[in-house]
Amino acid sequence: MSRTPCRLALPLLASLALGACGEEAVPAELRVAGGDAARGRIAIAEHGCGACHVIPGIEGAVAWVGPPLMEWARRSYVGGRLPNAPQNLVAFLLDPQSVSPGSAMPALPLQQGEALDIAAYLYTLGQAPHVPAGQPLAPGEAGTQPEPRIRPRLDRPEGRPLGQ
Numbered sequence: 001m002s003r004t005p006c007r008l009a010l011p012l013l014a015s016l017a018l019g020a021c022g023e024e025a026v027p028a029e030l031r032v033a034g035g036d037a038a039r040g041r042i043a044i045a046e047h048g049c050g051a052c053h054v055i056p057g058i059e060g061a062v063a064w065v066g067p068p069l070m071e072w073a074r075r076s077y078v079g080g081r082l083p084n085a086p087q088n089l090v091a092f093l094l095d096p097q098s099v100s101p102g103s104a105m106p107a108l109p110l111q112q113g114e115a116l117d118i119a120a121y122l123y124t125l126g127q128a129p130h131v132p133a134g135q136p137l138a139p140g141e142a143g144t145q146p147e148p149r150i151r152p153r154l155d156r157p158e159g160r161p162l163g164q
């Protein structure tokens, strides 16, 4: 099954789509024991993570204060410090400063269960089990992309170098 339809379906059929094609596609080492991605999606919306992050599948999560969380399963590090693994992500979410001292990510009032659920959701983003974390996808590996993965900024005339 191609992953693209799952992603496209997220905004429309979030909980159904997650049940149908989200979590079971997550590779074993990125599965979060006790975490539920559908609940995590709701917790992400409730805690306003989208005020600072781009998060696919979360309505209104289009801010660039922090790094975009798209393709999270392919990321090598959490907070630039620890290998990207479920227990490290959960530790970061519960207490960003403990993982990444001086981090601009605020400590949010998350319950342990909510952090597990949020981590489970983030690992449904961009699973590419056959490609090592951090490696670019070869042509065709990402499936059919209906639009560029990172859209050009609208406030900058296309083609003009940054800073001009």
Ligand code: HEC
Binding pocket: 044, 047, 048, 049, 050, 051, 052, 053, 065, 066, 067, 069, 075, 077, 078, 079, 080, 093, 096, 100, 103, 104, 105, 106, 108, 118
């Ligand atoms: C006030 C803005 C703000 C809010 C709200 C916020 N974050 Fe962050 N977040 C940041 C910043 C800034 C960073 C980068 C700092 C770092 O990586 O240490 C970050 C980093 C992260 C990272 C690590 C990114 C990486 O590339 O390693 C994750 C994961 C994350 N945030 C998830 C969340 C989740 C989930 C929520 C909601 C529960 C949330 N953030 C709420 C600002 C925010």
